[in-house]
Amino acid sequence: MNNNDKISPAVIRRLPKYYRYLGELTKMGLNKTSSRELSEMTGFSASQIRQDLNNFGGFGQQGFGYDVENLRNEIARILGLDKKYKIIIIGAGNIGQAIANYTGFYEADYEVVALFDKNPKLIGMSMRNALIKDIDELEEFLNVENIDIAVICTPKSVSQQVAEQLVQCGIRAIWNFAPKDLKMPDYVHVENVHLNESLFSLTYYYNQMNKKKSE
Amino acid sequence: MNNNDKISPAVIRRLPKYYRYLGELTKMGLNKTSSRELSEMTGFSASQIRQDLNNFGGFGQQGFGYDVENLRNEIARILGLDKKYKIIIIGAGNIGQAIANYTGFYEADYEVVALFDKNPKLIGMSMRNALIKDIDELEEFLNVENIDIAVICTPKSVSQQVAEQLVQCGIRAIWNFAPKDLKMPDYVHVENVHLNESLFSLTYYYNQMNKKKSE
Incomplete structure (x- = not known):
């Protein structure tokens, strides 16, 4: 059994949105982002975003935020966009x-x-x-x-x-x-x-x- | 202020589905339905459906269910489909x-x-x-x-x-x-x-x- 089996459909439905916004950050030349910044872009709360990403192992570091490209690649992999x-x-x-x-x-x-x-x-x-x-x-x-x-x-x-x-x-x-x-x-x-x-x-x-x- | 102001977006998103299924019941010639029957058709729980419809005043009678045409017309009116x-x-x-x-x-x-x-x-x-x-x-x-x-x-x-x-x-x-x-x-x-x-x-x-x- 894979961990991802237990992920709720609501989480899965938010992932493509994170993916899309991370792409916009990449285009803007940003390397780092935070749940707070993602919250402002997506309209989901920062704690919701942290919780969602924690389902897959987190990807972030307390106080350091997320590496934009790495997080985007990870979400792409989860969604199967690498295939x-x-x-x-x-x-x-x-x-x-x-x-x-x-x-x-x-x-x-x-x-x-x-x-x-x-x-x-x-x-x-x-x-x-x-x-x-x-x-x-x-x-x-x-x-x-x-x-x-x-x-x-x-x-x-x-x-x-x-x-x-x-x-x-x-x-x-x-x-x-x-x-x-x-x-x-x-x-x-x-x-x-x-x-x-x-x-x-x-x-x-x-x-x-x-x-x-x-x- | 209108009561409907407080209705959550999730409820509003389910109404068109009820509307659609009630249309199918009408085509099948059925006059009465129940939250249980609607639950089987829509995949939402019967209590969810009753709760959703109670937001707008109920429309049903305990033990007697819903009048299909009346409920469909009421939902149409709520969604503004009469305009x-x-x-x-x-x-x-x-x-x-x-x-x-x-x-x-x-x-x-x-x-x-x-x-x-x-x-x-x-x-x-x-x-x-x-x-x-x-x-x-x-x-x-x-x-x-x-x-x-x-x-x-x-x-x-x-x-x-x-x-x-x-x-x-x-x-x-x-x-x-x-x-x-x-x-x-x-x-x-x-x-x-x-x-x-x-x-x-x-x-x-x-x-x-x-x-x-x-x-």
């Missing part, structure tokens, strides 16, 4: 194409190997270096290629069925953009991006502000 | 176009009124019923039109500057897709969609699974 990932995208509509063309994943080595769709107008097109293939070729493709992550960008009406097919073909990591939770076995990890839920939170707070103004 | 929102998108690249074309926002009345970009190849094109305008026209546009929500889909190098311009023109609700946190005054609400952070969590868990397998 290379092969990705396929199921559903080559707007969201699928946006993901295929997204240049924001520069920190790690993500390669979109192929997209899959059932729309004959899309099949055969290329997104960067990845070809849009016929969804009927998915199983055959997965029998041959070693794919780490599948991104589901299909309509929600077929997302569960697509996910089950992926899992049957050996996929264990799914990034789901379809606005429906997937029912998956425990040995599959799913990260959901529910755009609606984020937008609905925004409208809630927007209305709260408007209410206050009119009071 | 109409005018949206603009800054940055008409892949993500901006995907948002403009996204059909998943059907539950509420969101209208993308315009997109803005500086790329002359994009300016003048239409996404559904929205025109891509020159970013130089943004201020003039906002002086005339009443816009509720601005979506930032620009590169992160200009996102802060764009956000400040939006706020100066009266925007108070920002949906941010640029992978950089915005520094904004308290009276502006920002919802961030950091795709990287979600993907990095996925690679973390994927590697944990692989470690376990090889142990």
Whole structure:
């Protein structure tokens, strides 16, 4: 068993943020930082940050702070950003194409190997270096290629069925953009991006502000 | 002051999920539900769900459960989904176009009124019923039109500057897709969609699974 097994999902969700801010500090030419400085940047409390990092052994020295580059590399290693990932995208509509063309994943080595769709107008097109293939070729493709992550960008009406097919073909990591939770076995990890839920939170707070103004 | 002011962000973030599942129950023809049934669907505990809904007055009756349609309407009202929102998108690249074309926002009345970009190849094109305008026209546009929500889909190098311009023109609700946190005054609400952070969590868990397998 690995120690990291016990880390709470909330901690894991904060690590990419630390990673991102440490990158900004590096760009600014800073070598040292502190939990207090990271607190100001991230909005998490300094003690929260120290606690989070202590889960992985600390990395800091009381009174001396953190070495920016070392801490960033350690977090990259924990998150697995020192590895290379092969990705396929199921559903080559707007969201699928946006993901295929997204240049924001520069920190790690993500390669979109192929997209899959059932729309004959899309099949055969290329997104960067990845070809849009016929969804009927998915199983055959997965029998041959070693794919780490599948991104589901299909309509929600077929997302569960697509996910089950992926899992049957050996996929264990799914990034789901379809606005429906997937029912998956425990040995599959799913990260959901529910755009609606984020937008609905925004409208809630927007209305709260408007209410206050009119009071 | 409104009671809802004190509701924690975590509760607000769960409401859209309840809303979504209640919609599925409606489609299945069910009129009544319980915190236990909602717990099975959402993965939150039944007591968590009761507690969340009690923040807004409860809506349920001990031993009788919840009226599906009534509860869904109440949550819609709390989230502001009974209103109409005018949206603009800054940055008409892949993500901006995907948002403009996204059909998943059907539950509420969101209208993308315009997109803005500086790329002359994009300016003048239409996404559904929205025109891509020159970013130089943004201020003039906002002086005339009443816009509720601005979506930032620009590169992160200009996102802060764009956000400040939006706020100066009266925007108070920002949906941010640029992978950089915005520094904004308290009276502006920002919802961030950091795709990287979600993907990095996925690679973390994927590697944990692989470690376990090889142990």
